[in-house]
Amino acid sequence: MxxxxxxxxxxxxxxxxxxxxxxxxxxxxxxxxxxxxxxxxxxxxxxxxxxxxxxxxxxGSGALLAPQWVPWNERLLPGDLGVGDLLPTEADDDRLTPGYTATGDDLDEQMIFEYGLGRARVLSPVGRDLAVQRWHSGEAGPHTPLAHAAPAQCSTCGFYWPLSGTLRLGFGVCANEYAPDDGRVVAADHGCGAHSEATTVPSMVVEAQPPILDDLGYDDLTEAGSVDATDSEPLGHS
Known part of the structure; x- marks a missing residue:
């Protein structure tokens, strides 16, 4: 060996x-x-x-070992999916439920719009709660420096488009092209400086400071090169 x-x-x-x-x-x-x-x-x-x-x-102790193998679905991160990549969803994924299943608060809405219209599975209460936790604690939630410095919350902004269903009260989509979260889901209690009612714009004009007058010093005009007052012609004569 x-x-x-x-x-x-x-x-x-x-x-x-x-x-x-x-x-x-x-x-x-x-x-x-x-x-x-x-x-x-x-x-x-x-x-x-x-x-x-x-x-x-x-x-033995201190031996160089390869990292512990982790299944692909556990090491996958947001943004890893590229063009042409397929991300299969397991049949027993608890984030999804059959389209004809009652999901709680939005039972009537889901039964009317999902039953028999092509979507085999829809978001389950577990999947909805996971999304709520992820969105509310992320960069578009209320616990960010951007939200803390905002003049008001997204729920009062004219560019805030609420989601439908049970998520309507807590989340919406930002529709302000100049906002950092344009086209993204934001929490109702999130905020940024692009709020529609942020009418007070900080002034960019620098105010001129008053001149500083030195009352203690003086200039000696009798030095070399200075004009003597006695050599000057009287005013009014050519």
Whole structure:
């Protein structure tokens, strides 16, 4: 299993069971720093000779290991889906429910508009609650510096378009092209500086400061190069 020079000193042994012992040896291969060779030997019942049962390379303390494997649906992040990518939804996804199923507050609306019109599944109460938590705690929620500095909440803005159904009271879509959340779902208690009623615009004109008069100092006009008052002609004469 190992090339010459890759097996080091004996590190000890461990009893695995009746007539079954595993011996550990140091691994000198530079690519497997911290690993160790494990050789398991055994003796059959009433047999005289000991035979090798198994030999493997195992990680020890401080061994370099690959990251733990995580299923793709658990490591997927928002924005990872690209052009042409498909994201299959599991049949038992608790965020969805059959289109003919009652979902609570919006029972009448969903039964009228979803029954038999092509959508096999619609948003379930679990999926709706997850979306509410995600939207309300995200960048378009009330707990952001942008919302704290806003003159008023989105619910009072003329560019706020409320959602339909049970989410109407809490969320809407921003329709202000100059707002940072244009075209995105925002919480009713979110806000930004592009509020429709933000009529007070900070002045960009810098006010001129009054001149500073020095009443303590004076200029000596009798210095060289200065005009002597006695050499001047009287006013009114050419």
């Amino acid at each position: 190992a090339r010459p020079g890759e097996v080091g000193a004996h590190l000890g042994f461990e009893g695995e069971g009746d007539r079954l012992v595993t011996h550990y040896f140091e691994c000198l291969e530079r690519a497997y720093s911290g690993w160790r060779w494990a050789v398991t030997v055994t003796r059959a019942s009433r047999a005289r000779n000991v035979t090798v049962s198994e030999g493997v390379l195992l990680p």
